[in-house]
Amino acid sequence: MQIPTERQPHWQSRKALLLITCAALTISVWMMSSGAVTGASVQTFQSSPVTRGNLEHQISAFGVLVPQKVQSLIAMTEGRVSQLAQRPGAMLEAGQPILQLVNPKLQRQLEEQELALQAQQAEFLLLQQQLEQEQLQLQHDLRLAQAEQQLLQTQLAAKQELFRQQIVSALDFAQSEALLTQAKQKVLLAEEKLKGFVSSSQNRLAAAELNRQRAEKQRDIAKQDVLALAVSSEISGQLIALDESLKPGSQVVAGQALGQVAESGQLLAELKIGAVDAALVKPGQAVTLNIKGKPMLGEASWVSPNVVDNFLRVDVALLSDLPDTARANIEVKADINVGTQEQTLLSDRAAYIQKPQQRQALFVWDASSALYQRREVLIGSLTPKQMQLLDGVKAGEQILLQVPAALLNNEVIAPEDLNG
Structure with a gap:
């Protein structure tokens, strides 16, 4: 007589399958995490090939719009302030009262x-x-x-x-x-x-x-x-400054400077560039300005002969109509086009190259030794993204772009030194 075996309930089979699946997922996640940690310890490095092409050299600048013609508001007589009719930033017509004085x-x-x-x-x-x-x-x-x-x-x-x-x-x-x-x-x-x-x-x-x-x-x-007790401007423009001490009841003496009015529509850009680019900028160069998000063409009209606080001042004449949002003292950004070098050797700019027109050390890949070798190269113009290579390298060679500070004085750098 054959004794029948008891079958397992269906829910117990599903439970066992679920446990096996969870265990497999846990092992997979652990293995992936371990691999990610191991991979995170490996640092990558970048290099750039030397190519021949045209270098559009632009220098970034920043500054403000300044008026070409400014009238200073000078008190012609003494008196006591009875009313402040305008505040800085106000647009004025010629003869429009700015503040009122009284003097019985x-x-x-x-x-x-x-x-x-x-x-x-x-x-x-x-x-x-x-x-x-x-x-x-x-x-x-x-x-x-x-x-x-x-x-x-x-x-x-x-x-x-x-x-x-x-x-x-x-x-x-x-x-x-x-x-x-x-x-x-x-x-x-x-x-x-x-x-x-x-x-x-x-x-x-x-x-x-x-x-x-x-x-x-x-x-x-x-x-x-x-x-003269009614202080006004002889020109139409913007009130760009007013003595902060002026308030109703305050006393004003004859000859006191009260403020400034800038003639509207007569603005220029007063820009600053880094001293390292001073030799590249000259009057007459084209400039592209960004004024409140609107592009505008300009031309360098004057370059200061003096470097102050490691910056050089460049005045730019505006060649197109000003946008309605343009006002004196508004901050602007600009790119100064200092020239185009045609069919010159170029590469991406190495992070450790900071000064143009100088002979400096670059690390160039040597296939025979499988090392980056230190080499003196004459650097020409620099842009934020590219650098001009005047001699010391050939087209097709690879330049190391990122070098740890501890390796900058090495004669050679192995790839594993960069990954370690």
Whole structure:
């Protein structure tokens, strides 16, 4: 008799299969982790082939937009600040008030000068009237003297005929001649008086006019002082600076610098480059600027002869219309195109090469020894990504780009030294 065997339940078979699968996954994950750790200890290194091509050499620069024309705001008179109408960054029209000062003393002086001018004007008019009256009187006296002379001359002519006929005596005729001579002297005297009066009256009027003009000038000065209490710019542009100490109630003295206004649309880029690139930049080179994300063409207009804090200043004239966002003191970035070297030896830039136009050590792959050998190479131009190799290497050779600091003075470097 055959005894039947008891079959395992279905759920127990599935449980065993699940345990086996989990164990296999655990072993796989452990093996992969071990391999990753082992692989992480291996360092890779980079090299670049020497090729022949064109090098577009650009130098990166940074800086700000600066105005070409700036007007300084100078207080022309003293006063107390009553209102600040504008703040730095505001766009202004010529003559638009920026801040208002008050000075009651200046207002009183203006009123006094107005009265003084009116008094001088009245005196001038009065003098004119007086001189006109005096001139009329002198002209009248002259005409009377001339009439008297004419009458006596007629009488003398008549007596001369009577004297010839011996009707009048010689004494009577002589008296008539004497009277005519006196009349002629009166006419001459009246003419001299009138002539002298004309000259003197002109001088008196000139003196009175000078006094009137002086009073008018004093009035204008007082008026300008009052108008100067409203501080404004003579040019349209942007208010780029305002004395931070200015506030309502603060005192301002004559000659005090209050701020600056930059003429709108007249900006240039004031850039800085590293001193190592100083010999490469010259006026006239093309420049591509980035102003608030918008590209703009420019041209180097001036290169400073002095290096300050390891930077060289380069001014760039803008050749295209400024974007609406362009303002003075906005930061900009730029690339200066210093030239193109055609069909020259190039490679990717080695991290340990920092200075252009110098002979420096590079590590070049030597296939026969399977080592990177130290070699003196004349470095030409440098860009952020490439370097020009003037001599010491050939096209097709490999340049080691990354070298640990501890190996920089070695004569040779083995690949395993880089991976260790």
